[in-house]
Amino acid sequence: MATDTSKRDNRITELLRRREKHFAGSFLLYQEPVEIVRGEGIWLYDSQGNRYLDCYNNVASVGHCHPRVVEAMHRQASTLNTHTRYLNEKIIDYAAHLAGTLPEGLDVCLFCCTGTEANELAMRIARSVTGHRGAIVIEHAYHGNSTLVGELSACTYPPAERPDHIATMEPPNTYRGSFRRGATLSETELAEQYAAQADPAVRQLQDVGQGVAAFICDAIFDTQGTLDAPPDYFKGVYEKVRAAGGLCIADEVQAGFGRLGEKMWGFELYGVVPDIVTMGKPMGDGHPVAAVVTRRDIADAFMQKVIYFNTFGGNPVSAAVAETVLTVIEEEKLQQNALEVGRYLRKELDRLAEKHPLIGDIRGRGLFIGIELVKGHQTLEPAFVEAYTISEKMKDDGILIGSTGRFGNVLKIRPPLVFSRENADLLIGSLDRQLTAVLN
Ligand SMILES: Cc1ncc(COP(=O)(O)O)c(C=O)c1O
Structure with a gap:
């Protein structure tokens, strides 16, 4: 124009x-x-x-420039900013506070700076723990901009360029997708039909020898136009992914931290518990802080094989900011x-x-x-x-x-x-x- x-x-x-x-x-x-x-x-x-x-x-x-967040940032930046290799009570307090908002068992945190980094780490964990390399994503998804996460972000490149470790599924778009609300299908049938789209995706990854390391999904389907999936959709997909030996990653970068109203986390609206949760954007009210939260068994299996360190992830200033944001969400x-x-x-x-x-x-x-x-x-x-x-x-x-x-x-x-x-x-x-x- x-x-x-x-x-x-x-x-x-x-x-x-x-x-x-x-x-x-x-x-x-x-x-x-x-x-x-x-x-x-x-x-x-x-x-x-x-x-x-x-x-x-x-x-x-x-809210922009929330006075409590600005004050917490200023106070901590005036006191100390290092990294997570020294003991620091603030980041431990925050990890415990954050874990307390998630379902039981999801209580081990790994800190980083962006949603991309969180998803990159989540995929690395999934690959390491499952021994598989493939990922199932929703068509037209966005999960970030690194090499691997850019490949998960199907909306950023033409389908012909999709590598063989990525398989896509049709989004559960009951307005204009293959199966629509208001026709003859019940919510249960809609969920079954859309969840069944995981079957060819699993087969595709297995046929090329990649296997299924993970299914990653944003529960509000932001880039697909904001979708209300049928209530049992995620239960169906998670079952199929887990049967194929993969882990389920909830990308809460958009949906998380109370935005959806009824629940703190988007996946909770669908009655499922993911293996890994990733979060970022709203976590620091503008300050770059992000995290992966997973179970102890998964974190331990990963840590046995690799050393993970992130210079800025979870530093004392980020911890002070993130803790204040979470407290403000609760208190206000x-x-x-x-x-x-x-x-x-x-x-x-x-x-x-x-x-x-x-x-x-x-x-x-x-x-x-x-x-x-x-x-x-x-x-x-x-x-x-x-x-x-x-x-x-x-x-x-x-x-x-x-x-x-x-x-x-x-x-x-x-x-x-x-x-x-x-x-x-x-x-x-x-x-x-x-x-x-x-x-x-
Ligand atoms: C669902 C989702 N995941 C991950 C990301 C990547 O986050 P970041 O831009 O902080 O790397 C985004 C960014 O828009 C997103 O919408």
């Missing part, structure tokens, strides 16, 4: 020129990029003096807030759906919602341009959202967890206006 640069501020023009010179092509959000210079709670402020309601950034989970009841405000938002969105036929489907839990836009409820033709335009225009209204999914036609609402009903009303007002405007 052509960009009208005639009204562009000189400062933005200059920043873009310098960025282009020194950056390797990382893309910017919005046709007319924004220079965000300050954040506070749910609000972001740009260099032009505009204020934006942040409905997009999940990393700042407890942010999981409960995600549940309540998420329900309110969903009710308001359902109301909008009655008014705007462009809305084909609304999915997600708590404060992670996807709104799929389609040109026709029968054809399900993706309304990509409309989704793009709405997201751009909402920015001009002072509301930041995103878009996702294979066709880029799913509006993504994923605000910091301090999102209030009043914030939801502002979002709904703008969305309502732009859903009307985009068709005129």
Whole structure:
């Protein structure tokens, strides 16, 4: 789409020129990029003096620049920052606190700095413990950017380039996938049909001699357009993966830390217990801290074969930040807030759906919602341009959202967890206006 640069501020023009010179092509959000210079709670402020309601950034989970997080970071950075090779009570306290939020048995933590690193380590553990090398991932998944994890991230390269240690499964998309809700299939049958997609994936990995080391999945299916899998879906897949000798990895980088409202962790919504859980993004409210949590038997089997050390992972400053974030989530009841405000938002969105036929489907839990836009409820033709335009225009209204999914036609609402009903009303007002405007 052509960009009208005639009204562009000189400062933005200059920043873009310098960025282009020194950056390797990382893309910017919005046709007319924004220079965000300050954040506070749910609000972001740009260099032009505009204020934006942040409905997009999940990393700042407890709100931008939360004073307790900033204070904890400052205090610890002013005292000591080393690594996990000296005894440090803070990281031990945090490991125990974190383990206490997970099902019994998942209580051994390995710390790192990014979601990619956590998934890389999880895969390394799975390969080492199972003796297999293959991984099953969901089509169009994203799990990170290292060599191995980049290969798991099926949305980042053409299927023809997929290495033979990766097999994909169709996502459980009951709106536009092979098996759909509202037809003749019950939820149990839908779960069985989609879980059965693991069978050919297992066979494919076994046939090429890779075997199944792991199945890795994000329970909110962010890059697939935010999906509500049938309740027994994960039980079915986990059973098949374990029967093939593989481990089940729950990638909670998006779904974890209370965002989905009902439960602290995404996999808990489906009544399964993974062998390995990975987490990152919201864990440090913007500070780079991530972790792998697993069982003692798995960790010990791995540690017998390798030495794992991560210079920055779990350092005292990261530990102080992560501990404060988790405490704030608990003390400010942010999981409960995600549940309540998420329900309110969903009710308001359902109301909008009655008014705007462009809305084909609304999915997600708590404060992670996807709104799929389609040109026709029968054809399900993706309304990509409309989704793009709405997201751009909402920015001009002072509301930041995103878009996702294979066709880029799913509006993504994923605000910091301090999102209030009043914030939801502002979002709904703008969305309502732009859903009307985009068709005129
Ligand atoms: C589900 C999921 N896993 C892992 C990652 C990778 O995390 P990071 O960017 O911190 O490496 C992402 C990032 O978007 C993600 O969405």
